[in-house]
Amino acid sequence: MPDPLTAPAGDPGPFGGLLGSYVPQPGVADELFDATGAIRPVWRPFLEHLGRIDAEGVAMRFDRGTQYLRDAGVYYRKYGAEAASERDWPLSPIPVLLSQEEWTEIAAGLIARADLLEQVVADLYGENRLLAEGHLPAELIAQNPAWLRPMVGVKPASGHFLNFIAFEVGRAPSGQWWVLGDRTDAPSGAGFALENRIATSRTFPNFYARANVHRLAGFFQAFRDTLVGQRQDRDEPLALLTPGQMNDVYFEHAYLARYLGMLLVEGEDLTVDQGQLKVRSVNGLRPISVLWRRLDAEFCDPLELNEASTLGTAGFVDVVRRGGVSCVNALGAGVLETRAMLAFLPKISRALTGAPLALPNIATWWCGQAAERAHVLAHRDKMMISSAYATRLPYDDPGGTSAPEDYSAEGSARVAKLLEDRGGDLVGQEIVTLSTTPVWKDGKLAPRPMSLRIFLARTATGWRVMPGGYARVASRNNASAIAMQAGGSVSDVWVVSDSPVPRPSLMPAPSGDPGGLNSAYSLPSRAADNLFWLGRYIERAEGAMRAYRAYYGLISAGVEPDADLPDFILRAFLNSTGRDPVALSEGFQSALEAAVDCAARIRDQVSVDGMLALKDLLKASRKLRANPIAVEEAAAAVGILLRKLTGFSGLVHENMYRSAGWRFMSAGMSVERASTMCAILARVLDPDAPDGALDLALELGDSTMAHRARFLRSVSPDSLRQILALDPDNPRAVGYHLGRLKSHIDALPQTRRSPGLSPVARAALQVHTDLAVQVPDTLTPDRLRTLQRQIWTLSDLLAATYLT
Secondary structure, eight states: OOOTTTSOBSBOSTTHHHHTTOOOOTTOOBSSBOTTSOBOGGGHHHHHHHHTSOHHHHHHHHHHHHHHHHHTTOEEEEEOSSOEEEEEOOBOSSOEEEEHHHHHHHHHHHHHHHHHHHHHHHHHTTTOHHHHTTSSOHHHHHTOTTSOGGGTTOOOTTSOSOSEEEEEEEEOTTSOEEEEEEEOSSOOOHHHHHHHHHHHHHHSHHHHHHTTBOOSHHHHHHHHHHHHHTOSSTTOOOEEEOOOTTSTTHHHHHHHHHHHTOEEEOGGGEEEETTEEEEEEBTEEEEOOEEEEOSOGGGSOTTTSOTTOSSSOTTHHHHHHTTOOEEESOTTGGGGGOTTHHHHHHHHHHHHHSSOOSSOBOOEEEOOSHHHHHHHHHTGGGEEEEOOTTSOOSOOOTTOSOOSOOOSHHHHHHHHHHHHHHTSOOEEEEOOOOOEEEEEETTEEEEEEEEEEEEEEEETTEEEEOOSOOEEEOSSSOGGGOSGGGTOEEEOEEEEOSSOOOOOOSSOOOOSSOOSOOOGGGOBHHHHHHHHHHHHHHHHHHHHHHHHHHHHHHHHTTOOTTSHHHHHHHHHHSOOSOOOHHHHTHHHHHHHHHHHHHHHHTTTTSOHHHHHHHHHHHHHHHHHHHSOOOHHHHHHHHHHHHHHHHHHHHHHHHHSOSSHHHHHHHHHHHHHHHHHHHHHHHHHTSTTOOTTHHHHHHHHTTOHHHHHHHOSSOOOHHHHHIIIIIOTTOTTSHHHHHHHHHHHHHHSHHHHHSSSOOHHHHHHHHHHHHHHTOOGGGOOHHHHHHHHHHHHHHHHHHHHHHOO
């Protein structure tokens, strides 16, 4: 039987199996075939490689790329009618291939456009010559909410308004590349481009290694080096400002912060102090003079911009006005994203540079005057009409959460009617006919509409263009399906050279002067708080699991549910009188959900493996809760969860760098374990505790083997106090964790900075000493409860000192 990938299918050519059903649409340009119907030379080696792989091999390779993205935790947030949810990243495994020659032309045109936009935005917030000389209508700017009046006359600290921008680019039916839109406020997608590249290179590892595809790492390294050079103090951290975890591209923010060694901060992490922007860190207030802003400009300051914003920092604009912080990009640069601006850029280009746009726009009209309005109404059956005039586009995301263009006939008619009713003030644009690119469909290649998102970063030597990296691909032969929210996907973009290309490391590596230290003590207090509670919730979940397993272990061994010991476990450690396995799992289910939520808020601080382990644990816990389970199987089922939980704890202990972040997570674990063990001991040492309570304590404290190794007799109250309270070498003992808490607190920055003991260090020493001077006889239930309250007080003091 012939191989379906290489066998002829209509066309007996060498790619018949792949291309037999690949039919470009009439009047539409295609990335695979040129205007003559011939395969573009840049694609031929890739097709030959793909054609040599059988169906099983193709499926295996595609699964490998998909699995990488899942393992890396790459996701986007999809918004629905009821709630937002995390969705797997929709990578189309077939990359878009462009030749070096064609890419050079595109890059040159976009660099010229970036320089032009810099001049335009500098004029709009400066001399306003473009308005005065009639190159732009005054109402287009004055009535535009993206034009920020408080920023007029403010010159950026870096000397430039634009530092990191993106352009939406498409190929017209003629083969000409057109700019579809400018992204100048807080463009997204660059981090996803990196993940797309890693996944695609793992899908086609052998081909990619020798295909002379330009790498992406050098682009990011050059941009980071530029930001490092803009700092006012060489020891200041770089920061990336995010709206927070509910943003649809929060994963990218965390990924870029981790990749580039930047602090990931939210508006609440920042404050203005003595005219400086500072981050609230565990080492006190630390100045920030370079900020990569991924928060829309209008939300950055509730005092001077959007008063309803809860995402920004009061006084932020004043710091910018004083030149105290360099923003990427400057506040107000988003005015350039206004669709109507496209109608005037050709004329502005001739006025400012004496030349036409190197890379033209899609044809655009501003329907603010009678002649233009009549033109749009006369040709509305042939054009799309967008109501984006004088409004900044919604938050820019790679998924395209909303598209102002309506490509349907109904949409065009509806907006045209609005145009008639309002008498103008709309923007008209020709319908964008996007070129098609190959996607994998039912074992073959099929054409689908696509556009490119191309990123530019300003460096010390001028603009640098990311070589390829990001394409949006429609889910069907309709350009309106290109957004991920509408089912679209993304593809990697390969710029292929005829000669070998440099291969910089994907991870930034310092060379020469490291440019100062990115101090671990710059950990934001909010991040430290989430790490601290992550540790507490993990321990809380483990305690509930051990009590659950102990209870159902007794029941499955034949002990009656209403016997003294099972009833004691229910009341004392599961806070319940019911016996349903699913209902009792709520004790650890809620703790695990809280732990995952804490980790999700600080993805830049939690390793990929750690996040995967937590999600796997939560998934398994939910499965246990969702499915009916026999009483006899409950103990074994939760035992599996305990082993998964131990795996996460092992990752924390073995792999996490001993930074301030690790100390706070470890401190949270110790607070929870020490206080919980005090409560367990106080319960089982009570005179009213049932028979078997001492052995139960060893089981709950996972110390049965430790007790046997240390003592030659069965458990007694004294031996229990020794092994679970006083023993400094047992990682389940109160004394062990009070010692660990003390060492963590002694190593924290404000403690070490103090000339004497700080209040929190003094409290840690006090509670540790109070236990150390005890002997088994003095550790009564009342004394253990007092010790538990001391630990809680220490926790509150730790939070007040570092986490608020």
